[in-house]
Amino acid sequence: MHCLTKTGVRLFFILALAFLLSGGCAGKRAANINEARAVRDLGEAYLIQGSYSRALQEFLKAEQLNPRDPYLYNNMGLTYLALDRPESAVLSFKKAVNIKSDYAPAQNNLATAYMATGNWDEAIEVLKLLSEDLLYATPHYALSNLGWAYYNLSNYDAALRYYNRSLRHEPRHPPALRGQAMTFSAMGRMSEALRSADRLTTELPQNDAAWMLKGEILEKMNQKEEAKKAYEEALRTAGEDTAMKDDAESALRRLK
Known part of the structure; x- marks a missing residue:
């Protein structure tokens, strides 16, 4: 039986210690990830409740424990959007996508944040890739966002094309119905705009913005009595939204 030399014993001890330390680090990492x-x-719960500042506090704590969590950065991005900090949202969504390149919801949210900053071309670049992803389960979101980007660039033909594609995937998708109505209206195709607005208010009968849009389209068509009814519905459903109430009341005064 061979005996270990002093050098061998020392090497064995160093290797054993390294093994124990590495195991300890791995255990600590696992504990950090769980924490x-x-x-x-907890941050998600605050986010759902609308307590955005408290949500962000928890997300920042979680980041210190595990800075490689794509779902955390997606939540952070949504929180920054809710706090009207779209530039910070862009950075968070980028981190999520950099960590998990196939994270489709974060990609769509990144495009939304780009649009919130007015970076329409960057949004379009992200959304086009996402809309062509055959594994993306909800392409109507990306397609309706593409429609919105092109609408804001006054490229109404492209906007309408993407809204129509979105509605082929999900015929009752409210953002696409809203965008389609707005695009038809901008193009002067008022009868088609009204049909889209009718579908929107059918899907969202308690949505003040939907009724407001319908009223604006009817007013442009010089159908004043029907426009008044739509504005009255917008006023009725506005709830605590004082800005919407003011808009609806202003529209009703205009039609007197």
Whole structure:
């Protein structure tokens, strides 16, 4: 039986210590990840409740524990959007996508954040790739966002094309119906705009913005009595939205 030399014993000890330390680090990392997930879950609860500042506090804590969590950065991005900080949202969504390149919801959210900053071309670049992803389960979101980007660039033909594609995937998708109505109206195709607005108010009968849009289209068509009814519905469904109430009341005064 061979005996270990002093050098061999020392080497054996160093290797054993390294093994124990590496195992300890791995255990610590696993503990951090579990703790980070719990903190992230708490932040999600605050996000759902609309407590955005408290949500962000928890997400920042979770980031310190696990800075490689794409779902955390997606949540952070949504929180920054809710806090009207779209530039910070862009950075968070980018981190999510850089960590998980096939994270489709984060890609769509990144495009939304780009649009919130007025970077329409960057949004279109992201959304086109996403809309062509055959594994993306909800392409109507990306397609309707593409429609919105092109609408804001006054490229109404392209906007309408993408809204129509979105509605082929999901015929009752409200953002696409709204965008389609607005695009038809901008193009002067008022009868088609009204049909889209009718479908929108059918899908969202308690949505003040839907009724407001319908009223604006009817007013442009000089159908004043029907426009008044739509504006009255917008006023009725506005709830605590004082800005919408003011818009609806202003429209009704205009039609007197």
